[in-house]
Amino acid sequence: MTFSLPFQIMASTTMGELCLRPVSPEQEGFFSRIIQIIEDTYPDDWRSWEIQDLSYSDLFGEKISSRIEAKLRFAIPTAEMAMAYCPNDASLSEKKYRLIKRKLLEWPLGRALLYSPHSIMEKIHDKSYEDFIKTVKLLKPRLTARDEASTSECTLRKRGSTSPISLRGNKTPRYESSEPNRVPVTDSFMAKMMDLLTKQWTSDNNVSPKTPSPGDLARYLINLYNVKKLAPRTILVHKSAISTFTKPCNTSPLSDHPLVKKTIKAILLKNPPKRCSYIWNVADLVNWMGQRKIEDSSLFQISQHVATLLLLATGRRVHDLTLLHIDAEHCQITREQIIFWPSFGSKTDNANYRQSGWCLSKSDKTTFDLCYWIPKLINKSEQRRKADPTLTNLFITTRNRVKAASRSVITGWLRLILKDAKIKGSPGSFRSAVATDNWVNKNLDIDEVLRKGNWRSSSTFLKHYFKEVEARTRNVIANQAMSDLFFTI
Structure with missing residues (x-):
């Protein structure tokens, strides 16, 4: 018996060819201003970049899901994009931003400017990946969030800033706002x-x-x-x-x-920097947490506790906690273990390397059992998540506006933990403390230490993060080592 596998031959084209394709008269002004922004901010050879000519249905099917739509990001400076859409009003409301994204998705060149989700960008820029991703990195300071761009624009109008400056030397934009103080x-x-x-x-x-x-x-x-x-x-x-x-x-x-x-x-x-030669003892924090009582009704305390346990178990960066999601694509939960597949965005992630999956096992002690606390966190945050059904991040804000908890928010939670435990150290010191403890106290092989902490180089760990552990100041209770509950997959 033979089987035939259907396949599709994707046609290649260039960014410049997409610029020449006809557009509807009502969108011609908006799209021409977007092209001018690209001319002013992209490398001179951007029109020659070879890409895959993928239609809307090739990328999203008949209809784009709300989850994917919320993640769409275009490699166009946000403030300039708002002005291109409506030169007389550079504010950027959520409704206006959604309309802009939908119009860009209908335009072949607009789809070619997508840099998020990363999987879609890779399909389009199969042959020009390096050139495009390098441009995105250089433009990153200008690819601001919608609310930041809108707030900054309002601030500029109050200050009366008036003189636009192009980032490309002698090139100047071909369009100007009718109100001179509305500038990027x-x-x-x-x-x-x-x-x-x-x-x-x-x-x-x-x-x-x-x-x-x-x-x-x-x-x-x-x-x-x-x-x-x-x-x-x-x-x-x-x-x-x-x-x-x-x-x-x-x-x-x-x-x-x-x-x-x-x-x-x-x-x-x-002026050589003074290096701190000591790091706090992981056992001190584990001992303190074993005696701490957590209110089951407090989303803040549960979030704080889970974030601390994850860093003690994995030794990863605080930023990596923002990459954990609870949807079926990124998380599998059973009573015996929990597996996370972090989304793209870790410091070491690139086109050829992604950080490993996280496999968390059940602990004998409820206080340190992530298989108990993570489902509890998800259930406790369920009510707040109803305000934004597209929100899949494991950690969300515990007050005010409902959104994904940023690195700075999680850092604040960890800072309070260290302060209450009377440990002198920053939230970023978790990485050094856990890695040092794994190597010195738990006698793990150096390769295993690097694998658990997602280290790319042993020299970086030994030179900057391996430190002498401070003498214990309190008796340590018998406990199952947190690092023993974590495995990379």
Whole structure:
């Protein structure tokens, strides 16, 4: 018996060819302004990028699901996109933002500008992946959330900012708002930043603030250190700001030039950072948590407890907790174990590597049993999730507006835990404390330590995160090691 597998041959095209396809007259103005934004912000060769010519139905079927629609993001600066849609009103309400996304999805070039969900972007940019993802990274500061773009725009109108500046040197936009004070927030910020940082120095040294050379930037950084007496970390902020806002789409940013790198290295060597040689003992926190009573009616305390247990078990980054979802695609729950498949977005994730799945086993002690607390957290947050049915994140805010808990929110929960336990350390120190404990106290193989913590390099762990453990200040109760409950898959 033979079987024939249906397959579809996907046609290739270029970004430039999509620009030439006819559009409806009522959308022609909006789409032409979007093309101009791309001209001003993308590399010069963007029209030659080869992509897969996929229709709406190829990507989403007959109708796009609300869950996928909520995740759609376009590689177009948010503030500029709002102005392109309605030059007379640059505000960006939720309804207006949804309309803009739907119109862009109907446009072949609009679909080619999708960078989220990542799986869809990979289908479209099969051959131009590296060029497109590099451009997205460079534009990331300008790809703001809808509410941030709308709030920033209102702030600018109150301040009366009036002078738009293009990020591409001598290129200027072909359209202007009928109200001169409605300009993209990033352009105004760039003008103020460059004026604040370099005005006096560039005028004294005859340097162009818009197109400095690597040598100009190196001399400016030396001036900040020798004359202005700024701290090395402050100098790094200046370097990053100038590198970001001068020719952001250059294939080689100013900050990557060897001369700039050697200058920064010399400044840091003059003031080497003080390294903390001790890390807190994991056993102290485990002991304190074993004696802590958690209110079953408090979503805050349950969320706080689960976040702490996950970091103690895995030793992952705090940011990785924001990548956990409870939908069937990313989570499988049984009484004996829970498996998470984190979404794309970890620090180490790229086109060729994704962090491992999380397999959490049942514990004999209820206090440390994630197979008990995670379902309890999901059930307790069920009522709040009704305000946004598309919300699938494991951690959500416990008060005010219902949304996914950000890294800063979770960090706040962990900071309170450490404070109540009288442990001196930041939320980010969980990673160092757990990895050090796994290697020193639990005698795990170095490869197993790296695998559990999603480390890519042993040298990074040994150089920056492995530290001497502080002497225990309290007796440690007998408990099942948290790291024994976690396995990578």
